[in-house]
Amino acid sequence: MKKKMIGILLATTLLALLVSCSSQETTHENKEKTIIVGVTSGPFEKIANKVKEVAKKEGIHIKVVPFNDYIVPNQALDKGKIDVNVYQTIQFLNQYNKDRKTNIVPIGKVYTSSQGIYSKKYKKIEEIPDGATLGIPNDPINLWRGILIYQDAGLIKLKPGSENKATLQDIKENPKHFKLKELEAGMLAPTLNSLDASIIPSNYALQNGYNPKKDALFLEDNERFAIYVATNEKNKDNPDYKKLVELYSSDEVKKFIQENYEGVYKPVEDPFRN
The missing domain is CATH 3.40.190.10 (Periplasmic binding protein-like II)
Known part of the structure; x- marks a missing residue:
């Protein structure tokens, strides 16, 4: 009888420990999302x-x-x-x-x-010459955003009312006959040598060693x-x-x-x- 009681007590203790451990594990799992x-x-x-x-x-x-x-x-x-x-x-x-x-x-x-305009050939926006090739992201949203940046920098001017979703066809004035070359956003920094200047999203600019505050010819200020x-x-x-x-x-x-x-x-x- 004594052995039986000891066995029951041991089984009860073991079950309590298992429940306790299970409860702790559940609490831990709930806590660690x-x-x-x-x-x-x-x-x-x-x-x-x-x-x-x-x-x-x-x-x-x-x-x-x-x-x-x-x-x-x-x-x-x-x-x-x-x-x-x-x-x-x-x-x-x-x-x-x-x-x-x-x-x-x-x-x-x-x-x-912020996105910016970068160049390895020129130090100021005003130095970019007539007929220069300018890089711009090719997806519709960053293309629109890039067009707005070029307008803010004074390089082009859009048709009135087109700022809310501009495309290349909405450029009204391009007095220096710039050619806008569309490229995938991640390729704009690596191909900057082949362009006169380019929009580069800041995540890619930083990733490629540029400091937007110091290296950008023009930096967007738009929330x-x-x-x-x-x-x-x-x-x-x-x-x-x-x-x-x-x-x-x-x-x-x-x-x-x-x-x-x-x-x-x-x-x-x-x-x-x-």
Whole structure:
């Protein structure tokens, strides 16, 4: 009888330990959430890694997945290979959804980013000669954005009313007969030697060794094209993804952006305000 009672007590103790361990594991799993974040390589990746560091303190594990172009991060998101991505403007996202019949949605903006005009041949905008070839991104949104930058720099002038979605056909005045050459955004920096000047998105400029504040002949000052966190429509209300948006606006991340990117990227104050 005594042996039987000892056996029962041991079994009860073991069961209690198993339940306790199981409960601890469940609590741990609930606490350690993993979000797979897609970004373009370069500064967006570095900023995401800073967010990853801050998120760990909140019990959120982030896996950062870098990509080398502007299309694949949305393809990966649409196919469920990543949970969110952080690299695009709402204008680019809207165009992507329209072209590919996807349903990716923005859930919060995180920072603004400036694009600039660069040249290895000239030191000032005024030096760019008649008939020069100017590079510009070939996707519709960054093409539109590039046209606005060239207009702001005084090189061309658009037809009235076309600023809200400009194309090359909307250029009304081109007094110095510039030729605008369309290239994939990631190729503009590597091919700058073959161009007289070019728009280069700042993530690619930094990745290729340029300092936008020092090296750009002209730097965009426009908060219209903010960078957003995006996810699939079915996950738009996911509280962990909303928390990720908030972490991009945390004091630590803001300080990191300000100290490392000198105003080329600027944190937003209210990520959920349109």
